[in-house]
Amino acid sequence: MKYSASKENYLKEIFHLQSQQNMVTTNALAAALHTKAASVTDMLKKLKTQKLLLYEKYKGFKLNNEGKKAAVQIIRKHRLWEFFLVEKLQFGWDEVHEMAEELEHISSKKLIDRLDSFLDFPKTDPHGDPIPDCNGKFSERRQLALREVPINKIVQVSAITEQTSAMLELLQHKNIRIGTKLEVKKKFPFDNSLELKIKNHLIITISEQVAEKILVHDD
Amino acid sequence: MKYSASKENYLKEIFHLQSQQNMVTTNALAAALHTKAASVTDMLKKLKTQKLLLYEKYKGFKLNNEGKKAAVQIIRKHRLWEFFLVEKLQFGWDEVHEMAEELEHISSKKLIDRLDSFLDFPKTDPHGDPIPDCNGKFSERRQLALREVPINKIVQVSAITEQTSAMLELLQHKNIRIGTKLEVKKKFPFDNSLELKIKNHLIITISEQVAEKILVHDD
DNA sequence: GTTTAAATTTAGACAAATCTAAAAAATATT
DNA sequence: AATATTTTTTAGATTTGTCTAAATTTAAAC
Structure with a gap:
């Protein structure tokens, strides 16, 4: 074990x-x-x-099944620690991988289940990869690119497909991260840029290049 | 390093x-x-x-100095993780040592300094042992047993000298832990029991046996 | 001050995880 | 099909940390 x-x-x-x-x-x-x-x-x-x-x-x-089960538990630990580092300790996406590579080997199952609860059972890590639950089940949700989302539908950011620090900087500035709730208020066919409402009040604009790198799922 | x-x-x-x-x-x-x-x-x-x-x-x-410096950093990590486990993940004192033995070997200094900040720079771990700061300095405060504390002086619990689960249970029931603020309101010479005010409202009674195992320091 | 006992160190072996260089098997090429 | 190339495996060595059993040094007892 x-x-x-x-x-x-x-x-x-x-x-x-x-x-x-x-x-x-x-x-x-x-x-x-x-x-x-x-x-x-x-x-x-x-x-x-x-x-x-x-x-x-x-x-x-x-x-085999045994091996897969073990692997999933390690992935669970890795992603929960990444979430903790970003959400609670204020690290950026780009900084957490190495630390999580160490933390994922901490053995206590009870510890990781308590951490899960403390973090309020997040479904995806800061890179948008799904976090399996304590039984090893991945909750799969259909993801789609933000540019495909219909107008006025509330969605939640689940992943960013380009993990560069330039992208991170842009999204931090615009206050977008994994879990952020969004609503597309307007699409400009001229340049395919979007106007978004964030958290029910802020209105921001993002370009086509950004909109196709942001994956979202139903709220 | x-x-x-x-x-x-x-x-x-x-x-x-x-x-x-x-x-x-x-x-x-x-x-x-x-x-x-x-x-x-x-x-x-x-x-x-x-x-x-x-x-x-x-x-x-x-x-030598180099060795001591390294040792102190490990002790810092151990105690901060213990504090985290008890304070944030709701573990009891008696459960955290083994987990902290693993966590103390996570290497990132930046991680531990962020954790320190997240925990609001605690001065003692859940067992009352002092936590060195990021430069390795221990803040030493004079400790004394609760039974020696003068009436009406506000003090803070800094350590419990007997770390048994029976003691833990008693203190949890009475809502006393490291960091709890107390005021001795009455001493009964008959059995040396004490009446305490906790957090400015609750009045509780503790026996001589308990009072001599609780160390406190000035608020 | 020998002798005995205890503490410490050496010598040699072992397990885990890695490596280089050489051998064996599977693929690809003509 | 025979040969060449790539992939994979073996053989043997290395590093880190540990062990047992024997040797050495220090301390204690008589």
Whole structure:
């Protein structure tokens, strides 16, 4: 039930790669973990012995249910800590990843469930990625780009697809972050810019380039 | 500037032992760390090489300034995390130590300084031990047992000298914890029990046995 | 002041996680 | 199909932190 930080990093990374492309290769995993293929092979054998992974030499590998469950718990921790760092300690998106990489290995399940409650059960992390609940379930909501949202519909920001500091600066200035409630009040066909109402009072304008990078979901 | 979790545990424990008895022995350190004397000797050599420790074979050892500075930073982290766990995540005193043992090894100084600020710069942890500030300074205040406090003087609870769960239960019931403001309204010479005013309104009674275990300082 | 006991250190081994360099298997190329 | 290339795995070494058992030093007892 408790794994080393290194094993947890492997589990998490395999989970990510395997949900993107269904074929995960030794080399790809090595690259993602900034390590060497030989080290990956070594670890795969250990994870297989611990029954977290299905693995046949030269043939490929993937997480079994046990492995996936473990990976999801690590992802939950990572994203909850990121949320905490941004929401409570006032860090920017771009600063929190490394810290969360350490915090995600804190073992106590009770701690993370209390943190979840303290943060009021957030559904997405500051980058907009979904946070699984304490049973490992992701609540999936249909996301769409802000520029596709109909006029006068209230939506909530769930993700930003471009995570640059230039974007962060712009959004901070305009008071937009994950969880912000918005309503599109006007669309200008000339340049596809939008006028938004934020939190029921402020009116701001954003450009087409920004509007297509902001993903939202129903309120 | 960054040390392994294991080294940090050694530094912290040497610091504690050396501030209690000025002679720290290999065996005492081994016992405190639940390890063996041989392992301690091995580590002492490494800490000496890293110039954190003054060490002469068979003669003894102690932290130098560098080592003390490092130890204090770890103690700061441990105590701030304990405070966070109790104050924000609603854990009891008796539950937080193990979790803090892990959290204290999270490396970011910026994180811990932000946490300090978020918690409003607490001066003592939930066990009443002082929390050093971001420069490593302990703010020392004169403490005295509650039974020694003069009538009608407002004081603040700074420590409980007996950390049992029976004591915790009693104090939780009576709404007393670290930081609580108190005023002794009456002393009964018959049994040395006290009547206290808590937070300017509630009047409660505590026994002599309890009153001698509660340390307070000026408000 | 020897001898005995206790504390400390060394020597050698082990587990986890990593690496380099070489071997083996699977793919791709002609 | 035979050869070349890429991918993956093995073999053996390294680092960190630990251990046991034996040796050494210091302290205590007689």
